[in-house]
Amino acid sequence: MAASLHISRPAEPPAAPERLLAAPFRIPRQPSERQLLAKYFRTFGDPTRLHILELLDRQGELSVGEIVEQVGTSQPRTSAHLACLRWCGFVATRREHRTIYYRIADQRTRAMLELARAMLAGNAEHVAACRLIDGR
Numbered sequence: 008m009a010a011s012l013h014i015s016r017p018a019e020p021p022a023a024p025e026r027l028l029a030a031p032f033r034i035p036r037q038p039s040e041r042q043l044l045a046k047y048f049r050t051f052g053d054p055t056r057l058h059i060l061e062l063l064d065r066q067g068e069l070s071v072g073e074i075v076e077q078v079g080t081s082q083p084r085t086s087a088h089l090a091c092l093r094w095c096g097f098v099a100t101r102r103e104h105r106t107i108y109y110r111i112a113d114q115r116t117r118a119m120l121e122l123a124r125a126m127l128a129g130n131a132e133h134v135a136a137c138r139l140i141d142g143r
């Protein structure tokens with residue numbers, strides 16, 4: 008039997024300017040567990056977010072600048088991915104003066120990465136050949 012999910016929602020904010028209504032962090036009215044799990048796994052499905060998680064898994068705590076340099080994407084794009092990862096609980100931060108450092112927030116994220124690598128080891132050719140996952 009599937010566990011029921013309860014998502015706490017903050018009180019409705021006052022009317023916001025149009026630009027704020029397009030914020031990337033909007034909780035849907037009644038997400039199902041399946042919808043949330045699919046969204047959870049899409050975190051690992053984005054190459055940039057996966058790269059960031061792998062870097063933090065291997066190297067521990069890194070600053071935004073270090074992540075930008077190693078991932079090879081722009082600072083705004085990297086920061087957007089980091090905001091998503093932080094919002095969803097995959098990474099945590101620590102501020103030291105003006106520098107923000109990121110790290111894996113939950114050891115289970117490391118376990119998910121390890122499990123995925125282990126499962127891929129015996130099935131990489133099939134995953135590489137699957138066109139449905141790529142949307143083709």
